[in-house]
Amino acid sequence: PRVFRIVVLPGDGIGPEVVAEATKVLHVINSTSTNFELKLEEHQFGGGAIDAVGEPLPASTLKACQEADAILMGSIGGPKWGVDAKIRPEPGLLTLRKTLGLYANIRPANFASEGLLEYTPLRPEIARGFDAIVVRELIGGLYFGRRKEASAEPEVGTAWDEMIYTEPEVQRITRVAAQLALSTNPPLEIHSIDKANVLACSRLWRKTVTETLTKEYPQIKFDHQLVDSTAMVMVANPRKLNGVILTENLFGDILSDQSSVIPGSLGLLPSASLAGAPVQASSADFKPTPGLYEPVHGSAPDIAGKGIANPIGTILSAAMLLRYSLGLEKPASAIEAAVRKVLDLSSAGGYGLRTADLGGKVGTAELGDKVVEAL
Amino acid sequence: PRVFRIVVLPGDGIGPEVVAEATKVLHVINSTSTNFELKLEEHQFGGGAIDAVGEPLPASTLKACQEADAILMGSIGGPKWGVDAKIRPEPGLLTLRKTLGLYANIRPANFASEGLLEYTPLRPEIARGFDAIVVRELIGGLYFGRRKEASAEPEVGTAWDEMIYTEPEVQRITRVAAQLALSTNPPLEIHSIDKANVLACSRLWRKTVTETLTKEYPQIKFDHQLVDSTAMVMVANPRKLNGVILTENLFGDILSDQSSVIPGSLGLLPSASLAGAPVQASSADFKPTPGLYEPVHGSAPDIAGKGIANPIGTILSAAMLLRYSLGLEKPASAIEAAVRKVLDLSSAGGYGLRTADLGGKVGTAELGDKVVEAL
Ligand SMILES: CC(C)[C@H](C(=O)O)[C@@H](O)C(=O)O
Numbered sequence: 001p002r003v004f005r006i007v008v009l010p011g012d013g014i015g016p017e018v019v020a021e022a023t024k025v026l027h028v029i030n031s032t033s034t035n036f037e038l039k040l041e042e043h044q045f046g047g048g049a050i051d052a053v054g055e056p057l058p059a060s061t062l063k064a065c066q067e068a069d070a071i072l073m074g075s076i077g078g079p080k081w082g083v084d085a086k087i088r089p090e091p092g093l094l095t096l097r098k099t100l101g102l103y104a105n106i107r108p109a110n111f112a113s114e115g116l117l118e119y120t121p122l123r124p125e126i127a128r129g130f131d132a133i134v135v136r137e138l139i140g141g142l143y144f145g146r147r148k149e150a151s152a153e154p155e156v157g158t159a160w161d162e163m164i165y166t167e168p169e170v171q172r173i174t175r176v177a178a179q180l181a182l183s184t185n186p187p188l189e190i191h192s193i194d195k196a197n198v199l200a201c202s203r204l205w206r207k208t209v210t211e212t213l214t215k216e217y218p219q220i221k222f223d224h225q226l227v228d229s230t231a232m233v234m235v236a237n238p239r240k241l242n243g244v245i246l247t248e249n250l251f252g253d254i255l256s257d258q259s260s261v262i263p264g265s266l267g268l269l270p271s272a273s274l275a276g277a278p279v280q281a282s283s284a285d286f287k288p289t290p291g292l293y294e295p296v297h298g299s300a301p302d303i304a305g306k307g308i309a310n311p312i313g314t315i316l317s318a319a320m321l322l323r324y325s326l327g328l329e330k331p332a333s334a335i336e337a338a339v340r341k342v343l344d345l346s347s348a349g350g351y352g353l354r355t356a357d358l359g360g361k362v363g364t365a366e367l368g369d370k371v372v373e374a375l
Numbered sequence: 376p377r378v379f380r381i382v383v384l385p386g387d388g389i390g391p392e393v394v395a396e397a398t399k400v401l402h403v404i405n406s407t408s409t410n411f412e413l414k415l416e417e418h419q420f421g422g423g424a425i426d427a428v429g430e431p432l433p434a435s436t437l438k439a440c441q442e443a444d445a446i447l448m449g450s451i452g453g454p455k456w457g458v459d460a461k462i463r464p465e466p467g468l469l470t471l472r473k474t475l476g477l478y479a480n481i482r483p484a485n486f487a488s489e490g491l492l493e494y495t496p497l498r499p500e501i502a503r504g505f506d507a508i509v510v511r512e513l514i515g516g517l518y519f520g521r522r523k524e525a526s527a528e529p530e531v532g533t534a535w536d537e538m539i540y541t542e543p544e545v546q547r548i549t550r551v552a553a554q555l556a557l558s559t560n561p562p563l564e565i566h567s568i569d570k571a572n573v574l575a576c577s578r579l580w581r582k583t584v585t586e587t588l589t590k591e592y593p594q595i596k597f598d599h600q601l602v603d604s605t606a607m608v609m610v611a612n613p614r615k616l617n618g619v620i621l622t623e624n625l626f627g628d629i630l631s632d633q634s635s636v637i638p639g640s641l642g643l644l645p646s647a648s649l650a651g652a653p654v655q656a657s658s659a660d661f662k663p664t665p666g667l668y669e670p671v672h673g674s675a676p677d678i679a680g681k682g683i684a685n686p687i688g689t690i691l692s693a694a695m696l697l698r699y700s701l702g703l704e705k706p707a708s709a710i711e712a713a714v715r716k717v718l719d720l721s722s723a724g725g726y727g728l729r730t731a732d733l734g735g736k737v738g739t740a741e742l743g744d745k746v747v748e749a750l
Pocket residue numbers: 090093253572573603
């Protein structure tokens with residue numbers, strides 16, 4: 001059988017708890033397959049790695065990630081390694097993204113089922129039908145430009161950060177958005193978000209997105225919106241943003257977080273960070289894409305260790321991993337179907353289970369077990 | 376009587392319509408006072424000025440603004456002067472802000488009355504009691520750093536923008552936030568928003584805010600939050616941000632827009648951009664502060680010329696102008712009381728009037744007349 005290496009980075013806070021449930025699910029997939037084998041290996045990453053070996057991304061972890069077919073991550077960070085700490089977990093994540101060339105962060109935000117509409121903080125009639133995929137450029141912009149700390153000479157007391165983009169960087173992330181838009185027929189609309197009335201980078205962004213889509217994907221409808229106005233629309237009338245929301249690194253950081261609370265179920269949402277355009281495993285042109293998969297939520301130090309975190313976001317991230325990095329569509333869909341069954345209240349066989357974040361009482365491990373059972 | 380010069384910049388789109396109602400109100404204030412005189416002079420600004428004289432901020436307009444005691448603005452921009460146009464309205468606004476040193480943008484976001492809760496896009500129980508003032512640094516950061524367009528040599532195809540802050544810039548805006556926090560007893564809490572886990576500017580920001588508040592305002596409680604997480608909290612649990620939200624230019628652009636749709640009544644919200652800390656006109660240490668006052672909404676080209684725009688945001692901006700720049704507390708409060716009366720459904724004499732944006736049928740001019748009547 002074909003062997004796939006999956007590096008598992010449990011990380012900090014609730015990371016290890018939710019990752020344990022996702023690996024439980026992957027082990028089941030593994031044990032029931034005959035034509036492939038999943039080899040999972042755990043590595044240190046984040047705050048835990050700082051405590052153990054003095055750095056968030058030890059060389060051995062980075063090497064394993066570079067050699068892996070895909071990476072499954074929990075979450076990193078916590079008050080122990082705060083902004084004032086000398087060595088912090090976040091640079092480890094940024095280095096990992098950059099080194100592996102993971103330029104495309106993909107975060108779907110939608111309602112897994114109508115029943116979940118009761119958890120949205122918006123009026124249900126405003127949130128109903130919200131269904132967007134945020135495509136965030138992940139290794140450019142303000143995150144990776146040059147910068148100067150206020151403490152550095154000369155000009156102590158002045159700090160600066162550089163936002164920088166090149167045309168090819170914008171082209172390739174635009175193609176990722178287009179690829180995703182083409183996954184439905186007719187294609188999804190693309191909403192490209194920038195601040196072109198102020199920033200030079202945004203003007204480059206807008207021009208390149210227009211050129212790339214017009215030339216290479218004439219069948220896809222798209223528009224341009226300003227980031228400030230988008231932050232309003234996402235609250236006041238989120239369906240207007242249905243389709244693909246395409247944006248640069250920092251705007252994507254803000255807007256993807258904002259979008260992910262609309263379904264009212266942060267704990268349910270997965271994400272993928274890819275080094276290429278995602279192609280459905282079932283498609284004829286499928287090519288595996290290296291990628292890092294993680295839930296949208298953070299390390300939630302306040303509930304860590306209590307066994308109450310929602311593992312669904314991580315389990316669905318594992319499904320994305322099978323689909324985009326390993327080309328295993330069947331087990332990916334099987335996991336998604338199992339998750340729907342476990343969450344669903346309405347349909348015949350649905351279990352209607354809920355963890356604490358959704359007002360329920362089911363624990364992390366129990367929910368993982370139920371997904372395994374439904375599989 | 377003391378003479379105050381107020382420069383009026385109606386601007387584009389619905390700007391002239393809403394400004395006309397605010398000046399109507401100011402004329403009434405003027406005609407009923409004996410100890411001061413308001414001299415209003417209108418000037419060209421924005422897209423209209425581009426069409427008329429080829430630039431958004433003609434020298435005569437800038438000069439008038441520099442000599443004025445305060446500025447009342449409508450809104451600028453529109454599809455005619457879009458991002459691709461060679462000469463755009465926005466740089467005019469940015470130059471005006473910078474030249475006048477208007478570093479403090481102040482935008483309250485709250486429910487003028489409980490009755491307005493029906494317009495929030497959030498679940499009423501989540502939005503109820505949301506009451507925040509966004510204090511945005513307005514003449515620093517990415518807006519005023521150096522930048523390079525993609526079309527410029529060398530390295531055609533690469534664009535960059537510089538985010539830059541100095542310690543004194545952060546100190547003075549922190550003091551504005553503190554001043555506003557002290558307007559209640561006990562003081563409001565300050566939530567300082569940054570992206571200190573990535574940006575050098577944000578680390579300077581966080582350190583300077585902490586030092587300034589700890590040393591100069593030990594009685595004020597404050598915390599630091601990341602911008603991505605703030606965008607979530609503002610939707611999921613906005614009351615957690617009650618108090619003063621203190622942030623840099625670009626984050627403030629996004630978060631103030633996001634916050635302003637929570638009350639569901641964008642058309643009702645005023646804003647002030649000041650060259651100093653605002654001191655209530657009724658306070659013993661009152662000093663007039665040069666300032667530009669404008670509604671929070673944009674030029675809304677789709678409804679321009681129809682006479683249906685909501686003038687309340689502009690009328691309330693005029694009230695802020697009287698309070699902060701002219702020291703006229705009484706007429707300021709009188710305008711606010713008249714507005715409450717016009718909007719109010721519940722109380723005895725309330726008129727309960729609504730413009731189209733709030734589902735009503737009252738026109739722009741009629742609403743202005745009613746405010747005058749209530750005065
Ligand atoms: C941890 C932090 C550096 C990171 C980011 O800003 O990219 C996080 O917020 C995310 O979105 O993955």
